[in-house]
Amino acid sequence: TVLPQVETETTVHAHATAELLLDRYGVVTRGSVGSEGTPGGFGLQYKVLARLEEMGRCRRGYFIEHLGAAQFAVPATVDRLRSFGADAQQERRPGEDPTVVRSSIALAATDPANPYGAALAWP
Template sequence: FASRRRGPAAPQTQGRWSLVAPLIAHSPGHGARTRALAELLLERHGVLTREAVLAEGIPGGFSSLYSELTNLETLGTARRGYFVEGLGGAQFALGAAVERLRALRSDEPAGALVLAATDPANPYGATLPWPKRAEEGTSDTARAAANGGEPSGNGSRSTGGGRRPARVPGAYLVTLDAEPALYVEKGGKGLVALREPLDAAGAPAPWIAEALEALSDAVARGRVGRLAVERFDGEPIVGSAFEEALIDAGFRQGPRKLTLSA
């Protein structure tokens, strides 16, 4: 009965085959691709710097685009200058971006803004480093407040219970007056203070309420998804000095977390 056993399936390659290579347009050359990439990055960032190109992971880095950026400057498409203080001398920008920067030059407070961590409008973790506090770790005072007055652990650790701020999908940044204030971890389970979260009396600093209000508004508008916060600066939120601030911002209290949804 071996002859009755089913053999391997028939190959699925039957049909009519034609060579289509002549019908496909030739791919652009290296120079055209580099020019298109330079224009894309200028559109994306407005002001393009060496650090921004490195953050994009472009093979060859800034030097691979420099000649095309210079060509775009010659053509009048881009401008070279020192547009943003502290970002290095090699800065290229579209003319519209330069005019926008001039129009936004003001001493008026910028207010609160919630950005996706990966948004090109967020310079932190790319053009600019994350705030020093986030890099060095949470202060003992903040950890003590989050623990009801008792410090946790013996040594310093990175802010957010080992989670440093990063440009990852699903994470958010809250800025106040154009300065970083609060980082929302991917998944919305943790909040990381990017500036000192306590005042001299050990209570939540006034900026905490402002940042949480902006975050609550972003959730209500559907710009940020549901949050289920379990940690603040790496410590349990329930029972911490910051729990009441979240409740005042509209979070719902639970046994182990505080939730907020549209």
């Protein structure tokens, strides 16, 4: 089989890279872009992601604590993260501190969605 030609147009390439990062990581941060070693680094990707936000393709916010203020995610990822918060509120025991959120999600160390080592320091 023949592979497609490498995209030489930098704008198209940067846009495709931003879409790929959103698909791969769910929540894109400075750390996740840095771990990929993308051309132009986070500065270029920030501009592209901000443009995608203006187009309604992704959202900018503070979705995950300790990952920095510049976080981007597609709306489906944001909704999914919010559902975990709603589930935790429903599972709260009487008298339990409402700021404590219990989580039972585990990711393999080799899973690309695992932020440890890329966006977060190892525990």
